Amino acid sequence: MNGSQTVIVIVVLVLGSALARTGMPVILVAEVLTTCGLIGAHLARRPASATETP
Numbered sequence: 001m002n003g004s005q006t007v008i009v010i011v012v013l014v015l016g017s018a019l020a021r022t023g024m025p026v027i028l029v030a031e032v033l034t035t036c037g038l039i040g041a042h043l044a045r046r047p048a049s050a051t052e053t054p
Contacts, residue, residue, distance in 0.1 A: 004044035012037050 012033050019029045 008040035008044060
């Protein structure tokens with residue numbers, strides 16, 4: 001697991017814990033966490049922008 005994946009896992013776990021404490025239904029928490037994990041994984045795989053400074 002690289003750094004980006006570790007950050008995604010930590011953020012998803014913290015978000016899941018926060019949502020569970022609010023009393024949200026388990027299925028809704030699972031859907032939110034799945035969506036966040038997929039978005040995070042997609043962003044982590046995106047190539048870095050090639051900005052050049054003159």
